[in-house]
Amino acid sequence: MSLRTILVVGGGMVGWSAAAALKRRLPQLDITIVPVAPPADALADRIASTLPSILGFHGDLGIGLGDAVLRTGSHYRLGTLFRDWVEGAPDYVHAYGRAGMPIGGAPFPSLWARAALAGAAPPFDALSAAAMMARTGRFVTPQADGLLSEHSFGLALDIPRYTAMLMAFARHVGVQGHLGEVAHVEQDARGDIAAVVLDNGTRLTADLYCDCTGPAARLHGTMAVPHESWQAWLPCDRIVLDDIAGDDEAAPMERVTATNHGWRWVSARQRGTVYCAASGARHEGAVAFRSGATLEPWRGNVVAIGDAAVGVEPLEWSNLHLAHSAIDRLIAMLPAGRPHPLEAAEYNRQALAEARRVRDFLVLHYATARRDTPFWQARAQASLPESLAHTLRLFRERGRLPYYEEETFDRDSWLAVLFGQQVLPRRIDPLTDAVPPDEAAAALASLRDSIAQAIERVPTAARFRALQMERLHERA
Incomplete structure (x- = not known):
């Protein structure tokens, strides 16, 4: 047949x-x-x-x-800004692009982690062109070369x-x-x-x-x-959605804020609340999911x-x-x-x-969050899927990430969340010894300045869309 x-x-x-x-x-x-x-x-x-x-x-x-x-x-x-997932820590952006670049043959994440352990590192997302475009409300599609060539983007x-x-x-x-x-x-x-x-x-x-x-x-x-079922690891089971008309001036990223019973977000096209009903939260119009x-x-x-x-x-x-x-x-x-x-x-x-593996990446956010409410305390004490537990053990020991088949989120995404939520390795890759701390610090500062200068020339996301619309009408 x-x-x-x-x-x-x-x-x-x-x-x-x-x-x-x-x-x-x-x-x-x-x-x-x-x-x-x-x-x-x-x-x-x-x-x-x-x-x-x-x-x-x-x-x-x-x-x-x-x-x-x-x-x-x-x-x-260009990504998502996470706020209040770790109490007392600054917000961070998980953007779709690489942060940093190797220095003197040493891996950039290890160099940054060494500086962070010494209390001398700039924010990890400040070294990502995509993250800084998102924070400043700017947007451009990837360019042929340079600092604006290695990011990607999704859609709202x-x-x-x-x-x-x-x-x-x-x-x-x-x-x-x-x-x-x-x-x-x-x-x-x-x-x-x-x-x-x-x-x-x-x-x-x-x-x-x-x-x-x-x-x-x-x-x-x-x-x-x-x-x-993944409810033991992802206990949120209610969602409230509200589509909005669209804000042309909105930054090209979602803003996701942790709450006492889950999290909420707002984007250019939608806002919503996700929470765990068993934690005692109630919202009118909520839809159950699993x-x-x-x-x-x-x-x-x-x-x-x-x-x-x-x-x-x-x-x-x-x-x-x-x-x-x-x-x-x-x-x-x-x-x-x-x-x-x-x-x-x-x-x-x-x-x-x-x-x-997508499940593991989502659970990662809960497993590394630190908030002093019953819902979040329970998340911190919960057992993890073995594949995620292995990932975190390896990373916390040496700052390394294992390779898995069928991975949706790349290593840059894992690093953005791990470093954004203040997870640092106990020991640093010995390859970093080839680059003295002062030399690495100067390179990090130079990269941060270069990114800031590069995105000053980038239009706002609203202006970029307007220019595209003009060209589309010209071709019509």
């Missing part, structure tokens, strides 16, 4: 992304979507902030910044307009649609999906089904696949994508990224005929490794 038809069930950003990508990159297949509206707890469809990986996803589809950003009213974002989406763009693109490349709600899912003798029946009586069949229906997993959930992952996102002829496969709180904005990654992985591993168990097993291994 050759693979000819795929049915995507679920609308919103995840469903339309899946349908558009499958048809664009595999035009020989018949792709149909049932655009069921995403539920309130489908965070991959509800969170406006994205990681830089969205640009690669757009690039594979042939969608440029004009369509993905300017015509949809979206904004650029206008979700309704962005979803409408995806919908139009999917239809343009040939995706077919059926309106209606899912009334019933038929299964065959093997337990695979035999058909999806809509409330108007339409019976839809396919060789492969993509479940993009959110945490309820309307298709995948019928297959009794084991689920792994953190965890299915152990087999690909089971039989069904692939769970987005919140149907993995759910996490939006700290660090990985929700839509995990959905896009699942779509890319499916396209790369799509079988020629009936899915083979070995193909599904390898897909599941990679997907779960990626999801667990």
